[in-house]
Structures are given as structure tokens and as C-alpha cells.
Amino acid sequence: MHVFPMRAFLVPLVLLICHLGEAKNIPSEDESSHLQTALHFDIKSELRDLRDxxxxxxxxxxxxxxxxRDTKTEVEGLKTEISVMESRLMSSERQLEAMKTENAVFxxxxxxxxxxxxxxxxEKLQRENAERPKVAFSTSLGKTGHLGQFNTATTVVYKNIFTNTGGHYNxxxxxxxxxxxxxxxFSFTIGDxxxxxxxxxxxxxxxQQIIHxxxxxDHQQFRYASNAVILQLEVGDVIFMQLPANYRIYDDSNHRNTFNGILLFPV
Structure with a gap:
């Protein structure tokens, strides 16, 4: 809202007084008439400005x-919402206290x-699981090309290690x-x-040979084979893969030949 300065109201009054003062010294009727007309025009103009x-x-x-009024209405609405929320909160608190009481009874x-x-x-199971040995390994040949044919049976050494938890695969x-x-x-896959x-x-x-x-x-195409077994072992027993004499296998970046083992549970 604009606030108009006091001089807006004083200007017409000052002009009126000035014109009246000058009117006392007017020597002729024509000049007096002319000044009165001008003064009347200025007053009317100032009055119009005041009216506007x-x-x-x-x-x-x-x-x-x-x-x-709009702001007051919004404030009243917010007060109502706050009151409703306070009522709901108090109701929830009472329900929570009631539930605590019921649970205490049971x-x-x-x-x-x-x-x-x-x-x-x-807690006992957690301790046993924490103390239980974690043993698992997964490997592949880690080379590209053929392994074999040899004149005698040969232990296969899998160089690529996917995982060796516990470090018991050499x-x-x-x-x-x-x-x-x-x-x-234990499980293995072969291909050639x-x-x-x-x-x-x-x-x-x-x-002792367990599985083969x-x-x-002469298929003239790539062939695969696989096998698996579950064994009970004693501490220090060894497991390994053997390539028979005059046999061969082939591997590449696709890891076609793998050897895996995991401890299911101790006994």
C-alpha cells in the first residue's frame, strides 16, 4: 500500500495562500481577474490529483x-490440520502404550x-559356523592348446584359479x-x-582311481564330457586328475577343462 507524503496535501494550501497574498497587491481589475482564473485552475487541478x-x-x-482475510483463512486451516495431527499422534501413543501393556502380560x-x-x-550355531573350516576351489587348465598325448599317465595341473578358499589346492x-x-x-569337465x-x-x-x-x-567336431562324485576324506587325503597315456584334451580362453571341489560338511 502506497503512503503519500504530507506535501501532497500542503501544496494546494500553500499555493492558495500565495495567490491570496499576491492578490492584495493587484493594481487593476483585469490583472486580478486573470490571477483569480489561474488560481482557480490550479486549485481544481490539485483537487483532481487529491481525488485520484x-x-x-x-x-x-x-x-x-x-x-x-485470505491469510487469516489459511492460518485457521493450518491450525485445524495441526489440531487433527496432534489428536492422531496422541491416539497412536495411547495404542502403543496399550500394546506394550498387552505384550508385558504375555x-x-x-x-x-x-x-x-x-x-x-x-549363538552356539554362529560360533560353530565361524569355527567351521571353509574349503572350496575351482580351476581350469589356463592354457590354449592341447595337453597330451603322452606315453605315460600324467597328473593334470590346472593353472588358472577361479577360487581357492583355504588354499588347499596346490x-x-x-x-x-x-x-x-x-x-x-568334486567335479570336472573335459573337451577336445x-x-x-x-x-x-x-x-x-x-x-585309487575313483571315476573316469x-x-x-573321428567326429571332426568339438566334444565334451563331465563327471562328479561325493567322497568322505580323512585329513591328508589327496585328490587329483590324471590324463591316461595316449589321451589328450584341449583348452582355450573358454575354459573348457575345469576341476572343482568343495567341503560339504565336516564329520
């Missing part, structure tokens, strides 16, 4: 009052005892040594492009 300013002030005052000494016992069993010898008495799972050749591998436990997979033929 009053109209503008009334319009702005009306707009300001409207804004104040937590009997027997229930508390069972809870304590369950917590103890969970990357230099290709032999896995059991660190604990337990049940283990058969051209009147024989591919195959045998899995050994210590000096292979294929012979």
Missing part, C-alpha cells in the same frame, strides 16, 4: 484487506526362558589335500576336437 490519490488508496486498501517366565534358550542355541602340482575329515564334492583321437580324464583319491570320463572317435 484517494481513489488509488482505497483500491489498494481494499486489495490489502482481501489479502489479510511375556511369562516360561516364554522368557524359551527365548533365552533359543538365543543361546543361535597350483604347482594340481593336487588337492583335505584339511579336515569330512564329506567333499576329436580327429581319430581319444580324450578323457580320471579322478584319483590317493592312488572320456570319448574316442
Amino acid at each position: 490519490m484517494m481513489v488509488l488508496q482505497r483500491a489498494e486498501l481494499s486489495h490489502t484487506m482481501t489479502e489479510l 511375556v511369562t517366565p516360561a516364554v522368557l526362558s524359551r527365548v533365552t534358550s533359543t538365543e543361546s542355541e543361535v 597350483q604347482a602340482t594340481g593336487i588337492f589335500t583335505a584339511p579336515v575329515r569330512g564329506v567333499y564334492h 576336437f576329436l580327429q581319430s583321437t581319444v580324450m578323457g580324464l580320471s579322478l584319483f583319491k590317493n592312488e 570320463s572320456g570319448e574316442v572317435g
